[in-house]
Amino acid sequence: MRRKTSLVLLALAVFFAALSPLLRWYAFPRLAKIPANQYQDMVLEAKDATLIDYGSMTAKKVSKITIVQTLKGNVEASEKIEKTAGKDVVVWDGLSYVVGPDGKMVSRIPERYIFDAHTQDPVHATGEMVDGDPVKRAGIEFKWPFLTEKRDYVYFDAQARTSAPIHYKGTRNFRGLDVYYFEQTIPWTKVPFPKTMPVQGITPASIARTGTTRWYTTVRKFWVEPVTGAPVYGEELHKEELRGGTLLGGRDKVTVFAGDVKMREDYIRHTVDLVKSNRTLVLLMTSYLPWGFLTLGVVLLASSLWLEARGRRPAPATVDEPEPVSA
Secondary structure (H helix, E strand, O other): OHHHHHHHHHHHHHHHHHHHHHHHHHHHHHHOOOOOOOEEEEEEEEEEEEEEEOOOOEEEEEEEEEEEEEEEEOHHHHHHHHHHHOOOEEEEEEEEEEEOOOOOEEEEEEEEEEEEOOOOOEOOOOOOEEOOEEOOOOOEOOOOOOOOOOOOEEEEEOOOOEEEEEEEEEEEEEOOEEEEEEEEEEEEEEEOOOOEOOOOOOOHHHHHOOOOEEEEEEEEEEEEEOOOOEEEEEEEEEEEEEEOOHHHOOOOEEEEEEEEEEEOHHHHHHHHHHHHHHHHHHHHHHHHHHHHHHHHHHHHHHHHHHHHHHHHOOOOOOOOOOOOOOO
């Protein structure tokens, strides 16, 4: 009986020991993915910012500028691309909508971001664009990969339509989470005008005829939870200028927008809570279950060997007692 139990324990030990690396290195990369129908929004604010007054073409201080960013999963588009891409694909239709302190639109920039649902690597397909301009992204945007590493990444800048390194700057604690801090600096770069302008009758084409150009620089900061690859906080030191041309009336440049853009507090709390919940699910696949199965396999193996050793131990010899001698 002991020998049969020992063999059963040995078989279970082999099963759980083999399941441990399979779960981590085979199942997890295939099961962990961004859902195609995901929807998320984010509100950022720049307080005490500088904003251009297009009526007088001068820069003025304002109490607050609000940026609403939305990302909506386009399931129909992702399924269509998957047929030719041969992989799980996510299509995010994004919109960055900026409003001034009076609630009027400052800018409106749509975007389509197509990427691998598992690795977050860009997938190039028809429809990939920023503000109607076709683009071919290199690197990540919006989200880091699962199990983010302590290294530099390439990050796509939608304003400049180009990619540049975003540098790992160390590990920090943010609202009870250990996060990786990344920073990217985009130097002054000439960028296109938005297709939708805040003033009726003004178009990028009409501005181009004046010889005036738009320039932009930013310092982009992200605090990223490494297990999920989700940014829990973001900030930008953002500045835009108009330069040259007859539109400025002889001036060299005018500030269009300048401010420190930060996530609004209620969205920070919501994001941290969401990431903490998703982090547990990822750790279950990458750490808790693999190490638990491996430990269980070792315990079962030890139990099997112990039973086998007991089964082979010789039984103690018995000595017959001599019968008493009668007188």
